[in-house]
Amino acid sequence: MWRNWIPFWHSGASSYGGDVDLLFIGLLTVSLLVTALLFTLLLTFAICYRATRDADRGHRIKKSWHWEVGWTTATFVAFLGLFVWGATLYLRIFEAPDHALSIYVVAKQWMWKAQHPGGQREINELHIPVDRTVRLTLASQDVIHSFFVPAFRVKHDVVPGRYQSLWFKAERTGVFQLLCAEFCGTDHSAMTGRIVVMKPDDYTRWLSQQDVDGTLAAQGSALFRELGCSGCHMGTSTVRAPHLDGLYGRPVPLADGRVVVADERYIRDSILQPRAEVAAGYDPVMPSFAGRVDEEGLIKLVAYIKSLANGAEAKP
Incomplete structure (x- = not known):
């Protein structure tokens, strides 16, 4: 080239x-x-009008x-x-194509924690297949970080309190450096990692060799019940709350007249700030789970609710 x-x-x-x-x-x-x-x-x-040159300085154009x-x-x-x-x-x-491989990444002082849909977890490493579009959903647990992979020509700030999204498709196998490009504390320089791009067969083999405790959605299902969310949001509940089956990706009318799409941002904010965007026809009675669920737990809950998009609950 x-x-x-x-x-x-x-x-x-x-x-x-x-x-x-x-x-x-x-x-x-x-x-x-x-x-x-x-x-x-x-x-x-400077040359034409230097002091030693006899130039016409009175002429005005x-x-x-x-x-x-x-x-x-x-x-x-x-x-x-x-x-x-x-x-x-x-x-x-920053507009990911359809059918991208979705991976969640949590930034925290001073490491990158990746979670795959199958439940595989990594710290300061991210294994991905070559020639496949990968969509990252980024979250910060403390301060502003910046996800930077020089070889992929991608850099995106990770801001606390909101999800960030980016995508890329690696065109060749290899190991590429991952950096934090935003000063995030005393050990900022140590917040490094690597992106491992593998052939599809090798990537599938790597996934199967990892120890997992159920898929990410299955872990979210367990956390959903542990927090008592199923008491209001399941079909048999006596409390009138929005049903979550098929919610993800669907337009949601709000009590203030607006309509929003139930994406990852909406689900996250509904867990932490349930009274900010109240669904039309429902009372603002849901308590906030801020402080009770960390970013990794939120990712599991979001993955679980996404798995209900087709009306089928995720299984381990």
């Missing part, structure tokens, strides 16, 4: 790595051209609005084009 001819340049390993590289080169080229023009004019005037409008319009169009280019790529990167 053409990037291999550039000294010190390592080509990206993800499906959109080349697009990010091209955008970076475009920005760098425009910046260099502007800098070159600035210094060329600066040196030209009238301003021309054609020139002013011309260079203003040209620079505006150029930088607007760069903005549209970057914004389009940004939106494409």
Whole structure:
């Protein structure tokens, strides 16, 4: 590839790595051209009008609005084009395609904890298959972190109190460095890990070799009952509460007239802040579980409720 001819340049390993590289080169080229023009004019005037040169300093050239409008319009169009280019790529990167492999990642001082749908867990490592789209749902348990994989050209802040989402598709097998790109405390420099990209068969074999305590959804089902949620939300409940079968991905009318989609963010907020978005037709009587469930527990509950999207409860 053409990037291999550039000294010190390592080509990206993800499906959109080349697009990010091209955008970076475009920005760098425009910046260099502007800098070159600035210094060329600066040196030209410094040489032509130096103190020892007998130059006409009294001549005044009238301003021309054609020139002013011309260079203003040209620079505006150029930088607007760069903005549209970057914004389009940004939106494409953070809108995961359908049928992506969903993995949850919790950031905490000072480690990355990954949880696979099958219940497999990792610390500071993430095993994924090559040539398959992977969607990460990121959460922070304490402070702001930043999920950064240089080889994949991906970086995303992980903000406490909300879910963040990003996706990528590794195009070659190997081991790639995972970093935290946001200062998060005294051991920030030690918050590193690695992404292990494997062939599909090797990845399937790796999943089968891990010790698991049921799938992530099954663990969420157990936690759902342990917290007493089934007493209100199951079909046999005497308390009038929204049923969760088929809830995920469905529009939910709210008491204030708005309509939201029951995605991962909505489910999480409904557990921690149940009175913020009350479903229409129901009283705001659900207690908050903030402080009773940590981020890993929330992920299990979200996975369980997602498993009810087709009306079937998750099994171990």
